[in-house]
Amino acid sequence: DGSALTNDGTLKAEDGLVITxxxxxxxxxxxxxxxxxxxxxxKARQLGRKGVIVGDRVRVVGDTTxxxxxxxxIVEVVARETVLRRTADxxxxxxxxxxxxxxxxxxxxxxxDPPPRMGMxxxxxxxxxxxxxxxxxxLTKADLASPDELLAAYAGLDVDVIVVAPDTDLGDLRALLAxxxxxxxxxxx
Numbered sequence: 001d002g003s004a005l006t007n008d009g010t011l012k013a014e015d016g017l018v019i020t021x022x023x024x025x026x027x028x029x030x031x032x033x034x035x036x037x038x039x040x041x042x043k044a045r046q047l048g049r050k051g052v053i054v055g056d057r058v059r060v061v062g063d064t065t066x067x068x069x070x071x072x073x074i075v076e077v078v079a080r081e082t083v084l085r086r087t088a089d090x091x092x093x094x095x096x097x098x099x100x101x102x103x104x105x106x107x108x109x110x111x112x113d114p115p116p117r118m119g120m121x122x123x124x125x126x127x128x129x130x131x132x133x134x135x136x137x138x139l140t141k142a143d144l145a146s147p148d149e150l151l152a153a154y155a156g157l158d159v160d161v162i163v164v165a166p167d168t169d170l171g172d173l174r175a176l177l178a179x180x181x182x183x184x185x186x187x188x189x
Contacts, residue, residue, distance in 0.1 A: 026041065059076035083097045107125065136159065
C-alpha cells in the first residue's frame with residue numbers, strides 16, 4: 001500500500017551499499033523497485049560500537065528519498081564476505097577494517113615521481129591475500145621509468161599487472177575491473 005511501515009508497525013528497511021563515510025555520515029546507494037537513489041544516513045544507536053565501513057551492505061530506514069536535506073538511518077549491517085584491514089602505523093598492534101565486500105584489490109603505484117616503494121606494495125599484497133582479494137598491480141608513469149624491475153620482482157606471484165603512461169588505452173584495465181568490486185590502494189590511501 002506504499003506505507004513506510006510493515007504490518008507489525010516497524011519501519012520498512014531498504015537494502016543499500018555504503019559508498020562513502022565522512023564524520024559519522026554515510027552515503028548509501030539504494031537500488032530497488034523505487035529506482036536508484038543515493039541517500040545520506042547516520043548509524044542507529046542500536047548498532048552500538050559496531051563500525052560501518054565503505055562496501056558494507058546495510059539496511060536503511062527513515063527518509064530514503066535521497067532529497068536534499070533528508071537523512072536515513074542504518075539499522076543493520078549485513079555479514080561481510082571480505083574485509084580489508086590495515087594498521088594506523090607500524091607500531092599499532094590493532095588492525096582496522098577499511099573496506100568490506102570487495103573481491104579485487106588494485107595496487108596503484110608510480111614508476112617515478114615518487115619512485116615505487118616495494119615494501120608498501122608487499123604489505124598491501126599481504127593484506128589483500130589475507131582478506132581473500134584478488135590482487136592487481138597498476139603501474140603508472142611508464143613514460144618516466146621502466147617497469148622491468150617491478151615486473152621481475154612480482155613475476156613469481158599470480159598477479160595481473162597493467163602498465164600505463166599518458167594516452168595509454170585503458171581497455172585492458174577496464175576488462176580486469178569489469179564485474180568486480182575493486183578497492184584501489186596506493187601512496188595516497
